[in-house]
Amino acid sequence: MKVILIHGFFRNDKDMHTMANYLQKQGYDCFTPDLPLTFNEFDVIVTLVEDLLEGVVRSGIGPDEKVHLVGHSTGGLVIRKLLTDTKYLDYIGRCVLIGTPNRGSQLADLASKVRGYVDVFRTVRSLSTEYLDNVVFQNDTGIEIGAIAGDKSNLAFNPLIPGDNDGYIEVDSVYYPGLKDFKVLPYGHRSIHHEVETFKHVDNFFKSGQFIH
Helix, strand or coil, rough: CCEECCCCCCCCCCHHHHHHHHHCCCCEEECCCCCCCCCHHHHHHHHHHHHHHHHHCCCCCCCCEEEEEEEHHHHHHHHHHHHHHHCCCHEEEEEEEEECCCCHHHHHHCCCCCCCCHCCCCHCCCHHHHHCCCCCCCCCCCCEEEEEEEEECCCCCCCHHCCCCCCCCHHHHHCCCCCCCCEEEECCCCCCHHHHHHHHHHHHHHHCCCCCC
């Protein structure tokens, strides 16, 4: 079983190593690319992930083997765009999105009003509700997708975000119609993808198409 783990904004491959180590112990072969998700819109990063996917496929996979994908935050949007654009869809198994702003981020909307900020940190601009409204996502690919949201945080940003949230992303933004399963866990945005409970849900979804309930 092979898994590509995709980190989020202003992070690098090391941010997904804890989850990768757990999944490796469960028998997965893990790949953690280091992506430029700080100064680039997330949708222009997709070609880099597809190149990795192509390399994994060409390196040899079993006749019934699929490549699973898991992404934290912006990494989940990269996965959704990959599913829309890739020519390797038949090789992709199940996908899990963790703390992903599928409907946009209220904080990104606020940041976009700060002069010059999103001109430098272009990834943030691509997380705004206005930007995402213009990104084409194909939701009927036949790939089973599960999403995990957090609803706990001590971050100062929390009062600025309406409704339940993980300190950065609203729970309502993580959910979108068409998901195979959806789970809310009591963790913040910066910790949810480092928690063993989260790892167990990811593993279970890859194996069965549902989280632990």
